[in-house]
Amino acid sequence: MMVGSLRALARGLVFAASLVVPGLALAQVQPQPQPQGDTPTAAPFAFQRLDIDQSGLQPVVCLRFTGALRGEGVRYSDYLAIAPDPRPGLRVEGQALCLTGLSYGSDYEIDLRQGLPGAGDRALAASERVGVTLSARPPVVAFAGGGRILVRAASDGLPVTTVNVPEVALRVYRVGERGFAAVREQFRQNERRAYPWALDQMANETGRLVWSGVLATENPPNREVVTSFPLAEAIPARQPGIYWVVAYDAARA
DSSP states (O other): OOOSOSGGGTTOEEEEEEEOOTTOOSOOEEEOOOOSSOOOTTSOOOEEEEEEEOSSSSOEEEEEESSOBOOTTOOGGGGEEEESOOOOEEEEETTEEEEESOOTTOEEEEEEOTTOBBSTTOBOSSOEEEEEEOOOOOOEEEESTTSEEETTTTTTOEEEEEESOSEEEEEEEEEOGGGHHHHHHHHHHHTTEEOHHHHHHIIIIIEEEEEEEEEEOOOOTTOEEEEEEOHHHHSSSOOSSEEEEEEEEGGGO
């Protein structure tokens, strides 16, 4: 919640953003090449391609067929065998059977069994094996919530969420009354993401750098980790204004 008067911000308001570093993939989608042209309606019902979405907390693997699936009333788990068996979640999306619950950085083999039902009286004429390779999750550094935090609420620490990032580089800027509107607009337009040019402007025009350092994380492979940044220790004597905290992968600094 924004506070109208800068004097009312004497205890501080924090804007938190992750830094967009060139070459850092925050999300990645790896679909297989799509066939050119329309599939003839007379073509047999068959497996067509594999689509993989690796942009979320868990990967989503979709098996796309040449026609719509029957969906309702069919237990598609009876027509799949997956090794190693993760017992994935299954959902039908038109011509695709999508699997969730798989693990990043893992290889799978999916056996599609003969008779897998399509729409109407169509069915898979022969069994087929599909190999799936899931890469490691791309590195992610982010702040939870809306990115605006009262310093009082963050007195126990500012939570930083990471994936596959062993060290987080942090910068803390203080912005006075004259730079308040510019920072708020920058924050609104870029949805909690800061660009290097904006940090240069922050340091040279609208505010000043008051703290910088590195925060180590536990960093288990491909899993989200929340690490507390001791903001109160970094800024023990706060002044009126707002504070802009920027975090990014230290390896890409």
